[in-house]
Amino acid sequence: MNTVIERPALLSSRLKIETADLHELMHALMEQGQPFANRDNYARFVAAQYHFQRDIEHLFADPAIQAAVPDLDVRGRAAASLADLADLGFDAVPEPAASAGVAMPGALGWLYVSEGSTLGAAFLLKQAKARLGLSETFGARNLAAYPEGRAIVWRRFVGFLDRPALQEQEHDAVIAGAAAAYARFGSLLKRHFGLA
Numbered sequence: 001m002n003t004v005i006e007r008p009a010l011l012s013s014r015l016k017i018e019t020a021d022l023h024e025l026m027h028a029l030m031e032q033g034q035p036f037a038n039r040d041n042y043a044r045f046v047a048a049q050y051h052f053q054r055d056i057e058h059l060f061a062d063p064a065i066q067a068a069v070p071d072l073d074v075r076g077r078a079a080a081s082l083a084d085l086a087d088l089g090f091d092a093v094p095e096p097a098a099s100a101g102v103a104m105p106g107a108l109g110w111l112y113v114s115e116g117s118t119l120g121a122a123f124l125l126k127q128a129k130a131r132l133g134l135s136e137t138f139g140a141r142n143l144a145a146y147p148e149g150r151a152i153v154w155r156r157f158v159g160f161l162d163r164p165a166l167q168e169q170e171h172d173a174v175i176a177g178a179a180a181a182y183a184r185f186g187s188l189l190k191r192h193f194g195l196a
């Protein structure tokens, strides 16, 4: 008689599958906001990115998050976004971090959304270059690959997500954190693009 052994789904797989609709929503908002139509529209996207990255970097101070993701020093794009806004001739108005009060394990979901967005950023960077004449050193630093390369840094993050140290019961909280982070990015895009 054969026995079927059920393995728990990996957290990274659950995140990808269970937040796919929210990712689609980001595409829809980007489509509406037309960030590559001109540099002013693009600066609105960068302002949303800046505020989101401040939320993410706010989390970096938490020792529990440092333990879960031990290479935080190579992650985060708040300074890059701010420098891009300056390149484009805009000031950014900082605001309190929306992630204040977010702790592990939900914080890992926020980081998932930020780190995953570095993959899609490869496509956005191509458009920023081709349509707006920007580059990794002027205006589009926030879309640049990390120095080690997008894939390597992403795979390392997925390795942290899927470490057995994280109990399966905590996975739902990580997914809820990712949903909250997508909601935050969505509301920032709407606000900065002036969408209803």
Ligand code: HEM
Residues within 6 Å of the ligand: 012, 015, 016, 023, 026, 027, 030, 031, 112, 113, 114, 115, 116, 117, 118, 119, 120, 121, 123, 124, 182, 185
């Ligand atoms: C129009 C804008 C966007 C495009 C074209 C895009 C495109 C993509 C693509 C092609 C991937 C898969 C890359 C790969 O597997 O190598 C990806 C992954 C991802 N993107 Fe986006 N993206 C966009 C916006 C965003 C935004 C605004 C966020 C969040 C703030 C985001 C979060 C993610 C996440 C979390 C993943 C990882 C999914 C996973 O493998 O678990 N994306 N994106």
